[in-house]
Amino acid sequence: LGAALVAGRAGAGTGEGTPDPKITELQPWTAGPGVGVEANPYGQPVRFEAGVVRRNVPWFSADTISAVNFTPLQALDGTLTPNGLCFERNHAGVAEIPPEDYRLMIHGLVERPLVFTLGDLMRFPRESHSYFLECAANTGMEWRGPQMNGVQFTHGMIHNVNYTGVRLRHVLQAAGVKPAARWLLAEGADAAAMSRSIPLEKALDDCMIAFRMNGEALRAEQGYPVRLVVPGWEGNVWIKWLRRLKLGDAPWAQREETSKYTDLLADGTAREMSFVMEAKSVITSPAPENPITHGRGPLVISGLAWSGRGRIASVDVTLDGGVNWRAARLDGAAGPKALQRFYLDIDWDGRPLMLQSRAVDQTGYVQPTKEALRKLRGLNSAYHMNGTQTWAVDRDGGVTNVELG
Amino acid sequence: LGAALVAGRAGAGTGEGTPDPKITELQPWTAGPGVGVEANPYGQPVRFEAGVVRRNVPWFSADTISAVNFTPLQALDGTLTPNGLCFERNHAGVAEIPPEDYRLMIHGLVERPLVFTLGDLMRFPRESHSYFLECAANTGMEWRGPQMNGVQFTHGMIHNVNYTGVRLRHVLQAAGVKPAARWLLAEGADAAAMSRSIPLEKALDDCMIAFRMNGEALRAEQGYPVRLVVPGWEGNVWIKWLRRLKLGDAPWAQREETSKYTDLLADGTAREMSFVMEAKSVITSPAPENPITHGRGPLVISGLAWSGRGRIASVDVTLDGGVNWRAARLDGAAGPKALQRFYLDIDWDGRPLMLQSRAVDQTGYVQPTKEALRKLRGLNSAYHMNGTQTWAVDRDGGVTNVELG
Amino acid sequence: GPVGRAALRAEIAAWNIDIRPDGAGLPPGQGSVTDGEALYAEACAACHGDFGEGLGRYPALSGGQGTLKADRPTKTVGSFWPHLSTLFDYTRRAMPAYQGQSLTDDQVYALTAYILNLNDLVPADFTLTRQNFTTIRLPNADGFRPDDRATAEDPLFRAPPCRQDCRTAPRITARASPDVTPDDAN
Amino acid sequence: GPVGRAALRAEIAAWNIDIRPDGAGLPPGQGSVTDGEALYAEACAACHGDFGEGLGRYPALSGGQGTLKADRPTKTVGSFWPHLSTLFDYTRRAMPAYQGQSLTDDQVYALTAYILNLNDLVPADFTLTRQNFTTIRLPNADGFRPDDRATAEDPLFRAPPCRQDCRTAPRITARASPDVTPDDAN
Numbered sequence A, B: 001l002g003a004a005l006v007a008g009r010a011g012a013g014t015g016e017g018t019p020d021p022k023i024t025e026l027q028p029w030t031a032g033p034g035v036g037v038e039a040n041p042y043g044q045p046v047r048f049e050a051g052v053v054r055r056n057v058p059w060f061s062a063d064t065i066s067a068v069n070f071t072p073l074q075a076l077d078g079t080l081t082p083n084g085l086c087f088e089r090n091h092a093g094v095a096e097i098p099p100e101d102y103r104l105m106i107h108g109l110v111e112r113p114l115v116f117t118l119g120d121l122m123r124f125p126r127e128s129h130s131y132f133l134e135c136a137a138n139t140g141m142e143w144r145g146p147q148m149n150g151v152q153f154t155h156g157m158i159h160n161v162n163y164t165g166v167r168l169r170h171v172l173q174a175a176g177v178k179p180a181a182r183w184l185l186a187e188g189a190d191a192a193a194m195s196r197s198i199p200l201e202k203a204l205d206d207c208m209i210a211f212r213m214n215g216e217a218l219r220a221e222q223g224y225p226v227r228l229v230v231p232g233w234e235g236n237v238w239i240k241w242l243r244r245l246k247l248g249d250a251p252w253a254q255r256e257e258t259s260k261y262t263d264l265l266a267d268g269t270a271r272e273m274s275f276v277m278e279a280k281s282v283i284t285s286p287a288p289e290n291p292i293t294h295g296r297g298p299l300v301i302s303g304l305a306w307s308g309r310g311r312i313a314s315v316d317v318t319l320d321g322g323v324n325w326r327a328a329r330l331d332g333a334a335g336p337k338a339l340q341r342f343y344l345d346i347d348w349d350g351r352p353l354m355l356q357s358r359a360v361d362q363t364g365y366v367q368p369t370k371e372a373l374r375k376l377r378g379l380n381s382a383y384h385m386n387g388t389q390t391w392a393v394d395r396d397g398g399v400t401n402v403e404l405g
Numbered sequence C, D: 001g002p003v004g005r006a007a008l009r010a011e012i013a014a015w016n017i018d019i020r021p022d023g024a025g026l027p028p029g030q031g032s033v034t035d036g037e038a039l040y041a042e043a044c045a046a047c048h049g050d051f052g053e054g055l056g057r058y059p060a061l062s063g064g065q066g067t068l069k070a071d072r073p074t075k076t077v078g079s080f081w082p083h084l085s086t087l088f089d090y091t092r093r094a095m096p097a098y099q100g101q102s103l104t105d106d107q108v109y110a111l112t113a114y115i116l117n118l119n120d121l122v123p124a125d126f127t128l129t130r131q132n133f134t135t136i137r138l139p140n141a142d143g144f145r146p147d148d149r150a151t152a153e154d155p156l157f158r159a160p161p162c163r164q165d166c167r168t169a170p171r172i173t174a175r176a177s178p179d180v181t182p183d184d185a186n
Ligand code: HEC
Pocket: B062, B066, B090, B091, B092, B192, B255, B259, B260, C040, C043, C044, C045, C046, C047, C048, C058, C059, C060, C061, C075, C076, C077, C087, C090, C091, C095, C096, C097, C111
């Protein structure tokens, strides 16, 4: 424990100074009762946390029906995203499907085209796993330089949830995948009938058909009653309200894998089927929403790191804009393709900081700078911006999204 | 994968039978939009899950202010309890403390009596851990035989949460614990000023001062802004709305450790300071609330196991009331003193079942029968009922809480 | 700077409400059975009954002596509680219910005296003071023993359990009563 | 019994809406630019503009050819999309926005023909049919390549990173504009 946390204090217990009325006067919550156990059958956050909400950016999209909102990363700790705060990206609003009306069809290159009810799916062997889901467009605003002054908006198109469901391969095996099959089309039951082509190899590897998130039923905005879980891959392929799985020998060139979710490079060509989310990290406190208000002394620097290729091996943090780096403490051992919390406990001397974090994943891939990505791809890539993020902390503790030269 | 799950089906894809209108007719959620991303800044469960709530039992207590409600274990999967569904046990209702008015005092046998704000506490090194919290009275109704016909009521005074906070020992070290100190009094700021004596050894071991649960701020009913976390020990000592920590050389004999939370034995004497929650398990599906509705064939049997002494080593399940047992599959590796999910995937032949689960923890302790506990303690113990639970499944899949002879 | 600040004497005094069996923490003051009886009638009897017998599901504060081995024991201050300090401490911090810390110290002395009298442990003309407090010994003072599960019970539960042909075919001997379970549970 | 049941032919037909670049999945039918123009004016122009130029933040469906290397590319069916099948597939499943699967197949053929015409890819008297569908090649058909990050980029990012004295003292070259961030964020 740092010396700063236990240093001697003048006057301890001596009775000097003005007593704090919050201690010397009986407070209402100590003098009288609160609500009883029948008041909130499904509990809500306390009113003092009313600012901890998903936020959308009105100028991002034409309307709020095909639109996105953002997870308030600045207000969270640990690694789990509470269900009520998981960012939403819908293309035709939130489908509301009565569970008894839910059907899943498997057809195409299979021995036995099948239809499942929700109850049917729950009869396969179940597993639970925590995975991050990051939109490929997360941080995409920053391709052209610092735009949004808040970690909720720069990095909030991500959440990390513990899913319970069944392995996709078990369900596909029930239908009997034909040898010619190479690709899977996954399709949603929403009014956009969201659809993506997924290589069969991935489908048979670690994908899940999930019906629970963080212990309870999937939320409607996350695909109730059933979503596809595609660990480590861009969020757009995690089809919600999953209604159909079709096996085929070639991809389908859906709108979301041609017009969108392709990465336009400087030479005018575009990368397609860029599924994996590469290693990335961001400091969530201090951050623009979390200025330092306590002045000098012990300061907890904290953030999140993740990689679509597996576990996070290490995270370094710089206080001086990249001149020197030190190892952050990884809290616990997050599973593969899940958010990893990191901390660096420092003694702040009150001088300005230029904070960055840099993740390294189990494959040895090192999170690059934004400049390095721009040199390789140009400025029009829109997706897959996983460059290191800089927060400038000024003398009074205020924090701004900046870039350095 | 069991043969039953992939067995051939007549007529697959052949066009026989009556097509399902839920497939052949365009459904409203596919034909039209749902709500947009501005609709639910803090999301809620879908309306179809309205039955998944905490429930109280009116005849348990004189009113609902000092009372308990129960976690709906039957509706959850995985291991995490969503914050809105964590059972509540309050003694003067839910205290609502504005975070800026929060104070924590440490005094007694310390070098430097200290006062902390919430912001102060957040400057100590943080960690996150998942732990179960079980009320010592959980399953206590069953000392005299089967009472409640629902796993929510027999076993629902438990939740399992990932806490973020600081180690209690770091905060105590800041105040400087004097050598004579042996016990810690922890006290809440609610109108019951809930208080318990805790051995200093435990306080310096794995206790935490927590300010986040499952990623977000503690809920008011779980002690917002700060609660004590006492891993593996009965829930009553996990003081909520923590306002005071006093170091002393002897326990305080508080009402909650004399009149209550002592275990009356058959000889008329009572055990006191019975903190640790011993290994226990329960099947959550099938359960009285989860009858088998799908008839014969693949059936997922699932439940939870836990031990206040560490990890769960294994869980056995019997289908025939204890004649023969088979090993359940443990899903993932839960941390010590946390809920462990288990599954047994069987092919149900439609005959009546007498289901029980039996946990073994890392110390080799085997969950006993209720009868074994009654023989040792009599019927008046009220607390610490960790005996094996029997669910009788009848031919049509209905499930009843029973005891066997 | 360092985290936290010194607790001031007045602050510690405001929150330092705990009392120990040895009397540590008892404030100056006193109260008679007679004073306690009047206050009890006004502030307590509505829930705990005129004679501490408990109303509805509100707990009894008197009676039950000799029932600890009975089929349905009645655990009260007189029959079960080991220490008088607990009664003072709890009444002061938590009673009347949901009006935390609303009584004066003298009132708590008086109520404590009266509840002792309800349990036939002090005469009607008794006055409880800080001085005579620790001379009062409750009947069940010796009724408690430390947690001995680790030695008394756990060894019985550490044998590797039987897993095959463990017992004769069981039959159901008892079923939960549907009447006690809330009706919206299923 | 086994889990799930056989999917019936009529059920598969009802949901089997995907179309591939090779034409697999195309339904029987046809539609002319002229028919498409009328339908487009009625059902699409309010969002996408009279000439597919896009209104507000609703996407443009035409134009942008030759802009893919520009500072601000305009990515449309004409300038960016590789396959015509995607236009048919997406219009049928998702357009007009939020009225999923409301168009007839002939209407989708006609709208597809008209959007081709808006992009100067077919003449005004053109009629699109299931038969001639795969003869249409979009300008940017060759503009895509598979994900090559693993070979083209990742090796650059696999060197153990510098941790001491890695660069000269940095200075701030750009700051986020407070104007674009929603105001209730802090
Ligand atoms: C509004 C109802 C109500 C009133 C008025 C009330 N009490 Fe209580 N009392 C309760 C309840 C409820 C409990 C149990 C609280 C709990 O367990 O959280 C209780 C518990 C107690 C206990 C502990 C009983 C045990 O066996 O552990 C004592 C002692 C007590 N009250 C004394 C008093 C005194 C003295 C007064 C008056 C100054 C008083 N009460 C007024 C409701 C009341």
